[in-house]
Amino acid sequence: MRDREGRLATRKKARKRGPDGDPKRLTPLGYILRETWRNRSRTFFSITGIASLALLFILFSSMDKGLEDYFEDESEGVPSDESKELFKVKQVMDDWVYLISVLCWALMVLVVMNTATITVVERKLELGSLRAIGISSVQVSFLVIGSMMLIVAAGIASGLLASLVLIPLLDIANLSMLGGGLDLPLVYDPVSILNTILLGLGSGALGLIPPLLMIIRSSPVEVLRDAG
Amino acid sequence: MPDRPLIETVDLVKTYRVGSSTVKALDHFSIDIEEGEMVAIMGPSGSGKTSLLNLIGALDRPDSGTVRVKNVEIDRLGEEQRARFRKHNIGFIFQFFNLIPSLTAIENVLVPIMFEKEKPTRKAADLLERVGLGDRFDHLPGMLSGGERQRVAIARALINDPLIILADEPTGNIDSETAREIVSLFKELNDEGKTLVLATHDRLVAGRAKVMVKIRDGRMVRGKAHSRDGMMSLSPKEGGGREK
Ligand SMILES: Nc1ncnc2c1ncn2[C@@H]1O[C@H](COP(=O)(O)OP(=O)(O)O)[C@@H](O)[C@H]1O
Numbered sequence A: 001m002r003d004r005e006g007r008l009a010t011r012k013k014a015r016k017r018g019p020d021g022d023p024k025r026l027t028p029l030g031y032i033l034r035e036t037w038r039n040r041s042r043t044f045f046s047i048t049g050i051a052s053l054a055l056l057f058i059l060f061s062s063m064d065k066g067l068e069d070y071f072e073d074e075s076e077g078v079p080s081d082e083s084k085e086l087f088k089v090k091q092v093m094d095d096w097v098y099l100i101s102v103l104c105w106a107l108m109v110l111v112v113m114n115t116a117t118i119t120v121v122e123r124k125l126e127l128g129s130l131r132a133i134g135i136s137s138v139q140v141s142f143l144v145i146g147s148m149m150l151i152v153a154a155g156i157a158s159g160l161l162a163s164l165v166l167i168p169l170l171d172i173a174n175l176s177m178l179g180g181g182l183d184l185p186l187v188y189d190p191v192s193i194l195n196t197i198l199l200g201l202g203s204g205a206l207g208l209i210p211p212l213l214m215i216i217r218s219s220p221v222e223v224l225r226d227a228g
Numbered sequence B: 001m002p003d004r005p006l007i008e009t010v011d012l013v014k015t016y017r018v019g020s021s022t023v024k025a026l027d028h029f030s031i032d033i034e035e036g037e038m039v040a041i042m043g044p045s046g047s048g049k050t051s052l053l054n055l056i057g058a059l060d061r062p063d064s065g066t067v068r069v070k071n072v073e074i075d076r077l078g079e080e081q082r083a084r085f086r087k088h089n090i091g092f093i094f095q096f097f098n099l100i101p102s103l104t105a106i107e108n109v110l111v112p113i114m115f116e117k118e119k120p121t122r123k124a125a126d127l128l129e130r131v132g133l134g135d136r137f138d139h140l141p142g143m144l145s146g147g148e149r150q151r152v153a154i155a156r157a158l159i160n161d162p163l164i165i166l167a168d169e170p171t172g173n174i175d176s177e178t179a180r181e182i183v184s185l186f187k188e189l190n191d192e193g194k195t196l197v198l199a200t201h202d203r204l205v206a207g208r209a210k211v212m213v214k215i216r217d218g219r220m221v222r223g224k225a226h227s228r229d230g231m232m233s234l235s236p237k238e239g240g241g242r243e244k
């Protein structure tokens, strides 16, 4: 990421190329964006999957946090009926919140892994050709990592954005369905935002391992041969 | 050190495992190619042409024997080193062009150097003009004809000023009229000093090469059969190689 300013400046210059100006440049990011756009329908599904999981995760985190705060704030005294009921919910939640988190994480790893693997398999010839003409397998891996990071970032961002709207709405609606008629408190916790981002990064890193191994292990010779 | 040929292979053996049996693609194949030569490797399908080009181009490693290019024993290089070697010394041209479908013609020419800081886009444009595609910069490969795609591939192969251009059946997928133009382009490049090695079974292509080498079952065979076709005689170097 060195020389970012300079690169941006030249890119701007390149864009308004005149009759004598330099033609467009090609950067790895430009290439990644182009490929992502070409596969936009699949990209869209992957982003949606990751966004839903992120949303689910942050929703449960907020419920957990909400219940925690509720019982923290409650002063001594005779617990109300509602508080008794909520305490039961909290006990259940305490077990579930971990399960749900692990599940979100595992599913997100799967989404990343599937998307990246399909990409690598589908673009086998393209990636093999890149290697044949001198792009190293490490650089090819960068291209795949970059495109997945783009998808994960978009998914997490959309999930968080959706939660920003959805959680206050659900809080107003009292979550009657989930809470069995109880006023289930939802508290939007900044820590859970951070956790969601970590969730994305973690699953991105883990899900990328198998497809990257595929790239490193595959020989461009075999790929070119299969194509011919 | 005495002057060595630009490309020198000695006793190359390359076998592939298919299930429990092995296929010998190259059988003690030796050839010297001098700088500035234009060599056509002719032979029927399955005779080992692609295997040979892959070894010369540092794409693959032999089971035994050595490949020396520019005095570097490339069969000893590791994966990453070979990638670097390919990038700077070899221009590859394939039968199926192998362009990146989502990138325009000019971007495809720039692909080999996209990770580099210096991006000589002007040069890419000049190369495209040079191969006759001055008005096709922003076309995607899908909008180009086979011959035009191959021209883009040639421009791409030239972007790093390689000494050596390796073309594997470069006209295998284009009509003969266009093939003629492509071959003329090769000839021009050769006149400018590039060393070309072409694998082909196209007589037209082979006929314009300075040196013709015939290969069969992974061995070099002398090209006597060719005079019968009235094609051409061998180069003064008798096929440019030495037989085992
Ligand atoms: N990856 C491979 N696996 C198995 N056999 C192979 C492989 N590559 C080449 N061969 C075999 O090696 C021989 C030479 O192949 P090749 O070098 O591609 O010849 P050509 O390019 O002249 O058609 C053929 O018999 C081919 O079937």
Ligand SMILES: [Mg+2]
Pocket (backbone or CB within 6 Å): B046, B049, B050, B051, B168
């Ligand atoms: Mg072949």
